[in-house]
Amino acid sequence: MPGEARAKPASIRDVARLASVSYQTVSRVLNDHPSIREDTRQRVLAAIRTLDYRPNQAARALASARPSVLGILSTTVGEYGTTSAIVAIEQVARERGFSISTLNLAAASPEAIGEAVRQFEHEQVAGIIVLAPQVRVFNVIGGLGLRVPIATLHTGAGGAAETIASDQRAGARIAVEHLVSLGHRDILHLAGPQDWIEAESRMHGYLDAMFEADLSTLPPIRGDWTADFGHFAGRELAGRRDFTAIFAANDLMAIGLMHGFRDAGVRVPDDVCVIGFDDIPVAAHVWPTLSTVRMDFADLGTRAIMHLLAAIAGEPAPQFAPVSPQLMVRQSTNPSATRR
Amino acid sequence: MPGEARAKPASIRDVARLASVSYQTVSRVLNDHPSIREDTRQRVLAAIRTLDYRPNQAARALASARPSVLGILSTTVGEYGTTSAIVAIEQVARERGFSISTLNLAAASPEAIGEAVRQFEHEQVAGIIVLAPQVRVFNVIGGLGLRVPIATLHTGAGGAAETIASDQRAGARIAVEHLVSLGHRDILHLAGPQDWIEAESRMHGYLDAMFEADLSTLPPIRGDWTADFGHFAGRELAGRRDFTAIFAANDLMAIGLMHGFRDAGVRVPDDVCVIGFDDIPVAAHVWPTLSTVRMDFADLGTRAIMHLLAAIAGEPAPQFAPVSPQLMVRQSTNPSATRR
């Protein structure tokens, strides 16, 4: 509003002039070149501060091969934890001088994914983090002969994509083991969509635990992650009596499931025990409060980005201790705890 | 893995050579210059398709004043709807040829916000969309003498920031009117944090409805949007008998509130009616199912981006019909409907 003529941002040459050096010297200071005398460096840094100079990323990306943008590809289909992972990723990335370009896919069709990745490629991103953990995403990406490094939060990516050892499988196992320890023998799994890596991991965890406890498994129900589906499933399953506990692949479905049971007159946890996965913020507040498994998604995000940055720098992949998922025991698996 | 030498992406000059025109002509085709013969344009477009050419955004941003990146600034403190708004914003922006750079703030301190905005400025963004609707965010931004256009989803931004007429206030009003129509006269408001624009809007809606119904208001409780706080508040409020209904500023707090009441032996909706705001996916599945108000956040996002794009292009702000919030009546405000 005050209409003050805004000065054009300072360029590397302005800094050089003020510091009485060549623009190249400034560039070296910016890029931590080893051969710079300390007093020169200080003079340049002072000039940078005086002029509030910030390197032009566009020019930098144009002139150098290595770009300064990281792409995050995600599907919106509600996965809890995605957000906290993104925040963690961003933070690390920005500390290392990268910007983040996000691309949220409404539908995860192979075409859309391919297009998105090519979009990133054309935007000259340094690397891509994929938070759209469908199996076919990786098939598509694998078939693209991609040049940019890719990382994901999830195991089982297969193909060329770099993967992080996440412990969804261990988490699912812990959940089921909890049910087993309560004496349940007939445990049903309400799984996620077939194509999802996380759904597969969690189902494997279920199978692991059942196998180890020497229990026979029931064919899992395939859901779509939504509470609405859980609700539907609950009403459908109310008629069956071949299970005494259910492990739902996420909390949303678990909560819908309990609603469906309630509608049908099946009591949780008295008639059927339910455990979820994620520990979404409302899990501790629904009725009955939902037992679940909590994972540190921010930590997973950090690993993914560290992994990606290492790949970009051509360094060997960093190793991390496994993330330990945490069992949250609440009312939905504890018959004696439900008081109204 | 197959180590095939990857070809360098095609440049505008490659296209020009293939189409037997000058690179400038290609540039004109790309920028929809009027004076291009139709057959020339077609020849250029064909060459573009053949080479799978995509303009280099970095070079484009460098050469032209107008950059092609839009910044999205948001705080992570859980607001439902942010995600769907972002998706909508991105879609429109990408259609118009912009990339999206996101910057999620963990803490919304004035310093962090200022730094984030300067970061965007330095990244040469064309405009910024702010999804961190705290009042002080706008104070900080207003005091920055910013040159890039800014838009937000929310009204009441004040200062220089461009605003969109959103209807949170109307939504809150509808929620309270619903309670009034059920015969409630003593209605308490569980508000959001003082600094938040949305919290203020929703409180204003509450006050509007109470005033119009000629009812006296109670001092609102200030929450922090979380279910945990709602839980705490529910236990605290259970001792009070000076209200028969509560309007919570978001669903998360409403669900926690019902949990707190349950703990304290207060029955919802029989003793106290509860209504929330947002219609988060679990609202229809908790017990009792939560009455609430649904807003089309994707639509709000679309408006915000249209607004911003108009500002960037120097066009007048587009006008939209108000978004009508939708009342979702469920069990938590319907005493006769709770069957177990």
Add this chain to the structure above:
DNA sequence: AAGTCGAATGTGTACGTTCACATTAGTGTA
């Protein structure tokens, strides 16, 4: 038929940075 005008296209240059190479200063060695 020469002149005028606008449409269509081409040529130089700049954007801000990095890279490859060239140069100068600085230090030790013989």
Add this chain to the structure above:
DNA sequence: TACACTAATGTGAACGTACACATTCGACTT
């Protein structure tokens, strides 16, 4: 003291595009 060798700095290009200007071409006027 001269020599080599490294450290420190400087110079000329190039990245891929858009902008300002110059040019060519054709059609229409007089």
